Amino acid sequence: MINDYRYRLDNSRPRIKVTCPACGRSRKLVRYVNTQTGLFLADHVGKCDRIFKCGYHYTPSDYFRDHPWLNDITSHRPVSLHIINEQLSQPSFIERSWMVESMNRSQSSSLFRFLSSLWGNDETMRLFRLYNVGATSRMNDAAVFWQVDINGCIRTGKIMRYGNNGHRIKEDGLVNLMWAHRMKSMVDNPEDFNLVQCFFGEHLLSVCPDSKVLIVESEKSAVIASHYYPQYLWLASGGCCGCLNQTA
Ligand SMILES: [Zn+2]
Structure with missing residues (x-):
């Protein structure tokens, strides 16, 4: 959750939106920006403008949950290497x-x-x-x-x-x-x-x-x-x- 405070949806002007990875429409995805560095987290972390027709919303929390090894340790409890290795080496499988x-x-x-x-x-x-x-x-x-x-x-x-x-x-x-x-x-x-x-x-x-x-x-x-x-x-x-x- 901490990540959601460190990152906010880009509201700069002019705002540069990118292609939404879900619906494929260009210039519809508003990305999350790091409030301290001003950098975007990644080009698919954001919210699609087409709230009803698409609904894509991939938050910083989602991103760090899916990519635990990228967690910024300055804002978190340090994640031990053991845990990172375990998560990297033990993917879940589908039957x-x-x-x-x-x-x-x-x-x-x-x-x-x-x-x-x-x-x-x-x-x-x-x-x-x-x-x-x-x-x-x-x-x-x-x-x-x-x-x-x-x-x-x-x-x-x-x-x-x-x-x-x-x-x-x-x-x-x-x-x-x-x-x-x-x-x-x-x-x-x-x-x-x-x-x-x-x-x-x-x-x-x-x-x-x-x-x-x-x-x-x-x-x-x-x-x-x-x-x-x-x-x-x-x-x-x-x-x-x-x-x-x-x-x-
Ligand atoms: Zn979309």
Whole structure:
């Protein structure tokens, strides 16, 4: 909570807003600024202007809860290295049955229908199985991009809605981005879930250790690239909230 006092929503003039990571609208996110240094905490820590249509609000408290090793020890009880190491080394996992269930219905997502209109059912199914792309009955059969680490453990699933044209739906006012580890149906205590994201497709590193690895931002791009350039192993960082930013 201390962090919420050290940081406040930017109210300088002119105020520079950035793209909201949830709804994707440019110049809508008001970021939190450190009241002592005047610096922004991170570009995804803020509140979206579209309070009703988007509702994204990621506070400094959320940020330091998700990134405990970044806690500013001058304003906190010192966190022992032991605890930091433990939190870094012990991510929470999601039970495999949830992924299996979503994989069984993967053909019901709009993204599947769109890609299979280009590639056919078999090839689309092959890639969805390879990358663990499922679907959920919630959010109008949104696609679920499971993050399975190199040991085969499931870190989380990124749930996103796509339209019939294969593009993400961001503008119709409904929830368009969810996380499996936040869903009470899948995780007993979402508050206690220690999310440590991995690359989308990371599990394939153990299958093809000799492949040349290329990293893109979006999960969908990794799947599509894998179809057109199968000689490479394509991974996705997941964009602004993904694994590349966790240590940055
Ligand atoms: Zn937004």
